[in-house]
Amino acid sequence: MIEHFQNLQEVLSKVDGYIYPNEIELNWSILIVLYPYITGLVAGAFILASLERIFKIHVLKPTYVLALLTALSFLLVATMPLISHLGKPFRAYEIMITPHLSSAMAIFGFVYLWYLMVVLVLEIWFDYRRDLVIWANETTGLKRFIYKTLALWSTDISPKAVALDNKIGYIITVIGVPSAFLLHGYVGFIFGSIKANPWWSTVLMPVIFLFSAMVSGIALVMLIYILITKIRKQILDMNCLDTIAKYLFYILIIDFVLEGLDQIHRIYEAEESFEALHNLVFGKLFFTLFIMQGLLGTIVPLATLGTLQFYKPKEQIRRAIYLILSVLILVGIFFMRWNVVVGGQLFSKSFYGYTSFKIDLIGAEGYLMAFFWLIVPFGILSFLLWLLPPWKKIDVDHDI
């Protein structure tokens, strides 16, 4: 506690201008940056999977199951940064038992559960059921028991049953796309609906969150696909990668235009908060907004992907470009979340001053904790890939 007060004292000494005394402490720290980041990765990965399943872009098939498993791994962790950030984490269940319906945040638990249980888990289950039955028959001991349990002791793998699985899976994906939109658009609404904060309060926030989510999720699946294929010493399907890159390019354009529109609108309207936000953007947020999010996370990927649409270098070079771009985009979107969450608390609601952000390496809200929650989904994904290897699955024709 003493250390915490010392930190705040240091921040107090660095306050620029005047801020309300209660604003010295930033209440939403790096863990709340992670929350929209991780849910965005989930929504984006799922939407990539749905491109194959619903929109029949079959060239994306190699990433279909991978995208679903990635979405599941990250979704399982999505609530953890939120809960560990709470002042009273053991009361978190209250949000489900007694939700306050006028609160934008109260619905999160339900949106989350709907998406996890009704959409992702069911879709993956129907997709894997036949394979689980087959693997249960092929293996022995504990693994056999696990597969049998995961298949919920079903054994019917007749063409009729498999066709039914496929049909239900399709229906779930159809429900899943608006659900993915809902999940992340909703996260944007949590911020966009705060009228007290002009940096957050914009009607475009849910849409911006949604498109940036798609960008980050697609980039993540692209990165994981490249890495896993490399680890497995297999050959990358360049046609698939090129198509992912094409969609990434399109969605990145929309994301860029939306964010640009938001800023232009702010500049043109130049409301009461304008000067305060202008100084914020060109001061405390300059590096994270212009360099990390704007230049490295948006402009460079946009220019490169745009060039690749009509000039195609050798496969090897394209692979390297895709690898670097996916990392850049992931970093860029992380800083986009950072700029929203942390940026929105750096200026005073009195518009007369700025506080600064100080974060420790260790502690409940430190860098290490954030890094931990960012690494855990990769651990879960590795486990899922070991248990349910997509490359050992029998190919399902999603054309029905």
Place this chain on the structure above:
Amino acid sequence: MKNNKSNLSRRNFFKTGAIIAGGITATLALSSVNGLLFAGEQPKKRGKWYGIGIDINKCIGCGKCANACKLENNVPQEPFYFRSWVEQYTIKNDGTIKVESPNGGINGFQQSIPDEDIFKSFFVPKMCNHCSKSPCTQVCPVGATFETPEGIVLIDEKYCIGCGYCIQACPYGCRYKHPVKGTTDKCTLCIHRLEKGFQPACFEICPTQARIYGDLNDPLSNINYFLKNHTCMVIKPHLNTGSKLFYNALSPEVR
């Protein structure tokens, strides 16, 4: 005969329709007038409905209110947690504004700008506005923040999960997360004192009686007298929070 009947029922239909339409129009017209009459929300009809008045012209910036609040309510003494604080606004001759609130004004103020450079200077005591359409109550995900029938915004600390959403939603910076309890904390208008017939601590201690509170529903109350006799204003009226903290002599620089 048949025709007559249908004419009658048609006439009745129009008559009823006109009454309903007239009623709705009248209600709408009246309620819009009410909306214009009250800086906050239209007061509730029955019972007490607390409002607060602060006369900026009377505040001398002694900071006793901020101190009394901390002592009365066990607010952490560190200078990052306040239920009540005082700001000093200094507008210089060149038009620049300097706002200060060292330790919430508890230790008083020292003017750092030479007299000859000052255009005007004044103190603004700040506290929870006990808004009738409070954004903090709206966003609380578990309903731990609520408004009492008397119009006081409170937090049930046994119920608050400490998510901090209300802190983000308060436009006035009146909430903080308690460093020990882990829950959000804010001004209660010293409801524990009100219930015993005492004044809130910051009101009682104020040496110039710059603060008053009272029942907005009672036409003879202090607060209504204050509102009648001063040109009052709330902070950030464009946010439509239904603030019930009315300031006399509030400058537009105050935010």
